[in-house]
Amino acid sequence: MKLEMRQKLAREPFTEKIRKVGQLIRLAKTFPRRDAKPAPAHPALSAEALAKGDAK
Amino acid sequence: MPINEPSANLPLADVLRAANGLVAAKLIEDWALGGALAAIYYVEPFTTYDADIFFIPADKGLTAGIPAIYAHLQAQGWEVEREHLLLRGFPVQFLAASGLTKEAVREAARVEYEGVPAKIFSAEHIVAIAASVGRPKDKARIEQLLQQADLDKTRLEKILQRHKLKLPTL
Numbered sequence: 001m002k003l004e005m006r007q008k009l010a011r012e013p014f015t016e017k018i019r020k021v022g023q024l025i026r027l028a029k030t031f032p033r034r035d036a037k038p039a040p041a042h043p044a045l046s047a048e049a050l051a052k053g054d055a056k
Numbered sequence: 057m058p059i060n061e062p063s064a065n066l067p068l069a070d071v072l073r074a075a076n077g078l079v080a081a082k083l084i085e086d087w088a089l090g091g092a093l094a095a096i097y098y099v100e101p102f103t104t105y106d107a108d109i110f111f112i113p114a115d116k117g118l119t120a121g122i123p124a125i126y127a128h129l130q131a132q133g134w135e136v137e138r139e140h141l142l143l144r145g146f147p148v149q150f151l152a153a154s155g156l157t158k159e160a161v162r163e164a165a166r167v168e169y170e171g172v173p174a175k176i177f178s179a180e181h182i183v184a185i186a187a188s189v190g191r192p193k194d195k196a197r198i199e200q201l202l203q204q205a206d207l208d209k210t211r212l213e214k215i216l217q218r219h220k221l222k223l224p225t226l
Contacts, residue, residue, distance in 0.1 A: 009100035010204040
């Protein structure tokens with residue numbers, strides 16, 4: 001993800017960020033990682049995807 | 057909603073309210089949100105599985121009053137799972153603050169979250185704590201904060217000097 005996009009996400013209200021963390025937790029439970037690799041388990045888990053509303 | 061009914065959302069407001077309740081019950085002197093959720097106050101959202109509440113104990117004994125804190129919260133419907141207390145299935149860790157984390161609690165930023173008064177570690181203290189712990193995820197957190205948070209570099213330098221810490225090579 002581009003740095004500008006990440007900085008934009010960082011500036012969002014805390015309440016909104018916590019809502020997204022809740023979404024990320026639910027998605028992580030739905031799509032658990034198969035191994036311990038540091039790469040994202042699913043594209044929808046990225047904050048960028050959530051910000052775009054891609055993750056359903 | 058009953059206190060331990062599973063929640064679709066992260067029940068942070070209830071966690072913060074409960075921490076305020078511990079102060080009102082004189083079980084702790086002060087507290088602040090630390091860990092990943094505190095970092096998220098300053099940076100992009102990312103996945104985390106628990107909330108870390110750092111507290112200054114009212115009980116200065118060896119247990120830091122943790123048994124009484126657990127009993128108080130369990131009486132309100134919280135459940136215990138190993139080192140965590142669960143609120144609506146969300147794990148919360150109550151950690152007795154000392155040294156750097158005690159200073160972080162004392163100097164934490166005062167905020168309001170969904171109408172609940174709360175304190176959150178400053179970005180500078182989060183960086184210093186991450187530098188003191190030094191795991192790979194702490195280095196990642198430092199990098200994230202340096203890139204995304206509006207850090208007060210002078211304040212950070214003073215904290216690092218006071219606690220004899222150095223930022224890791226990133």
